[in-house]
Structures are given as structure tokens and as C-alpha cells.
Amino acid sequence: MKKFMAFLAAMIIATGVSFTNKNTAKADDDTTPVVTLGSSLTSSQKQGTINTLTQSLNGASYKTITVTGSDLVKYLNPSGETFTTSSGVWSSAMIQKTSSGSGINVKILDYNGSNNITTITANQYKNAALTAGITDANIYITSATPIDGSGALAGIYAAYAQSGNTLNQSQVNAAQSELNTLSSITQDNKNKDGYSDAQLNNAVAGAKADMAKYGSNITNNQITTIVNNQLEKNNLTNVITNSQKQQIINLLITIKKSGALNSNSFKEQAQKLSSQIQEGAKSIFNKLNSQDTKNWIQKIIDAVINFFKGLFGGVIVLK
Known part of the structure; x- marks a missing residue:
């Protein structure tokens, strides 16, 4: 500022x-x-x-x-x-x-x-x-x-x-690499079911906020875990390719090396950015949240069924 x-x-x-x-x-x-x-x-x-x-x-x-x-x-x-x-x-x-x-x-x-x-x-x-x-x-x-x-x-x-x-020129370099990486992934997935540029950028912004919690000492393995979690949150796990996921991981490692995480305001700005992206694409994220709720309910139902199947050793069918 x-x-x-x-x-x-x-x-x-x-x-x-x-x-x-x-x-x-x-x-x-x-x-x-x-x-x-x-x-x-x-x-x-x-x-x-x-x-x-x-x-x-x-x-x-x-x-x-x-x-x-x-x-x-x-x-x-x-x-x-x-x-x-x-x-x-x-x-x-x-x-x-x-x-x-x-x-x-x-x-x-x-x-x-x-x-x-x-x-x-x-x-x-x-x-x-x-x-x-x-x-x-x-x-x-x-x-x-x-x-x-x-x-x-x-x-x-x-x-x-x-x-x-x-x-910081290292951060500028990382920023330009980010433009190239994210725009390339969006172009590659254009018109693909289940994909939107808002989901990708929300996942990246969320990953930055998560990275900021660890600071510059974050490991590459921790970054990989964060990326996997953010892709799951944004329903992109089975949408983007493994190669594209690795590009995102490599990009975030570059951002870490650039010194961006040393900024005290980075986490706050990243969280704010994530909120802005979701606000700007309400229809997409409301649908995702609705799907997440359905998946959560289904997981509970599956857990209950599996419990009773294990308890009685039989097959339970819900009608």
C-alpha cells in the first residue's frame, strides 16, 4: 500500500x-x-x-x-x-x-x-x-x-x-507466468462440461491463501496437498488433466520462490480475491455448493448403509 x-x-x-x-x-x-x-x-x-x-x-x-x-x-x-x-x-x-x-x-x-x-x-x-x-x-x-x-x-x-x-521482479515474472499458465488451461478446457475459468482462478486464489498460512517455509509436498484440496473444493479434480494440475503446482512453487508469501497482506488479499471471484460467478458457485451438499448427504447415507451391512452381514436396499 x-x-x-x-x-x-x-x-x-x-x-x-x-x-x-x-x-x-x-x-x-x-x-x-x-x-x-x-x-x-x-x-x-x-x-x-x-x-x-x-x-x-x-x-x-x-x-x-x-x-x-x-x-x-x-x-x-x-x-x-x-x-x-x-x-x-x-x-x-x-x-x-x-x-x-x-x-x-x-x-x-x-x-x-x-x-x-x-x-x-x-x-x-x-x-x-x-x-x-x-x-x-x-x-x-x-x-x-x-x-x-x-x-x-x-x-x-x-x-x-x-x-x-x-x-519485485521475481514476483512480476511469477505473475506473467501465472497469466500464461491459467489462460492456457482455460483455453484447453474451453466449453468442457464442469469447467469454468472462475473455478480455476478461485482454486488458485484459495491455494495462495492456504499457502500464506505456512509462509515462505511451506514445502512442495504441502503445496501439492493444498492444490489437491482446492481442486476438489472447486469440483475440478476429474475435470482438468494431471498435466494441468502439475502446471498449477509448479506455478505455485514459483510464486513461493518469488517471495510473494513474505508480504503481510498476501493472505488477506488472496482471501478477498477468492470472495470476489465467487461473488462475480454466483450461479456457478451456488451450483457447486448445492452439489457439495448433495455429495455430503450421500456420504452420510453410504456410511449408514455400510455400517448396517457390516453389522448384519447382508445387503440393504433403500427404496
Whole structure:
């Protein structure tokens, strides 16, 4: 939180910041939202992007920075991407500080009526932001052209860097690996019965909260147990493949190694994220909870039947 507040204040005087609305932010106004614009946008696309991202501000002040291919190279290539300094950037974002304990909220906004973020979901962005070390913020994401959206958070990372309070690069790397892993699993299971992106991201957020209880000393075996439990809670045990489960385990081990668990707020933010995901997909989780209740009742019935079968040595049939 302190880093984020310092970042917003420093952005006012940082080199490369331009003001695009008529209101001028005061130097001590550390609540001013920051808009990050892809360098490949045309003038009309930039204005359209600003209009899209700032619509919730109702005319309030904001600041802008431009995200270039160099930012993609700096923040995303260490996690295995292959951007160059001449790479195009279209996906853009706005970050807005919120009150302590409010968690990370992400909305993907349509641009001229179309959702142009083709691959990454809002829940995937939320989990990645948590891993990167971002806390208590509203993040809005859009793109003027169809794009996977992997570069949108690079703008947020770049904004932090301009304040002199950079995020832990290991956590940023883990966050980008998380985006790639979760989006890949969701794409592989698209339209598969019993699967939803909300279930996967809720399982991962829940696993992070469970990991935080152990801290950085958690073992890989404990992480494996946590993943198995979370997949069961989210009814994904028999839906995703063993290979995909191992990818999740490996991802969480990477997150542990990144130092994310050293944050005092990580557990709270992870729990809040899980609640937000469930709130945003009530129909899915109400159905899962209903199924869990049925399974629990069935287990009790099975236990009673097995008890009497053992007691009398016969077969009991319920009609």
C-alpha cells in the first residue's frame, strides 16, 4: 500500500507523464488514477482508450503514461516472452487506489462495443496482480484492437517503476507466468462440461491463501496437498488433466520462490480475491455448493448403509 501511494504521488512529477484532461492534479494528490496507454495507438485510438478507461471517473482528474516495446522487454521477457523494443503495444489500463482491505478489482471494458482482450480474463488479471504485489486497487483494462492482453499489466509495472518503488521482479515474472499458465488451461478446457475459468482462478486464489498460512517455509509436498484440496473444493479434480494440475503446482512453487508469501497482506488479499471471484460467478458457485451438499448427504447415507451391512452381514436396499 505504501509503495502504491508513493507511486501515485511521484507520478505527478515523473518524466514522461502527460496530462490529458482539463483538471490539473495537485502535487500532494496521491489518489489520482493513472492511465497507461499503448504506444501503438493512433491519436483517435488514444482518445477513445482514455474515454473508455476513465468513464467511471465522471470527469475527475487522472494522469497518463505511455507504454512501449521497451517496457514489454523489461517486464515480460524475463518470464519467457520474446518481445522486442519495436513490439507494438495496444492493450491499455487504468489503476486507481482504493481503501485498505478492498482487494484487487479488475474490469475488462469494451472498446466501441467490443471486448478486444481475446485471451486473458479479468480473474486471471486479478490473480496475476496479487502475485506481482499489487494491493487494494481498481484496475480497468481495454484495447482498441483485438489482442491477447498480456501487455496490459506491463503498463502498471512501468507506472510503479517511474515512482522509484519498483515491484519485485521475481514476483512480476511469477505473475506473467501465472497469466500464461491459467489462460492456457482455460483455453484447453474451453466449453468442457464442469469447467469454468472462475473455478480455476478461485482454486488458485484459495491455494495462495492456504499457502500464506505456512509462509515462505511451506514445502512442495504441502503445496501439492493444498492444490489437491482446492481442486476438489472447486469440483475440478476429474475435470482438468494431471498435466494441468502439475502446471498449477509448479506455478505455485514459483510464486513461493518469488517471495510473494513474505508480504503481510498476501493472505488477506488472496482471501478477498477468492470472495470476489465467487461473488462475480454466483450461479456457478451456488451450483457447486448445492452439489457439495448433495455429495455430503450421500456420504452420510453410504456410511449408514455400510455400517448396517457390516453389522448384519447382508445387503440393504433403500427404496
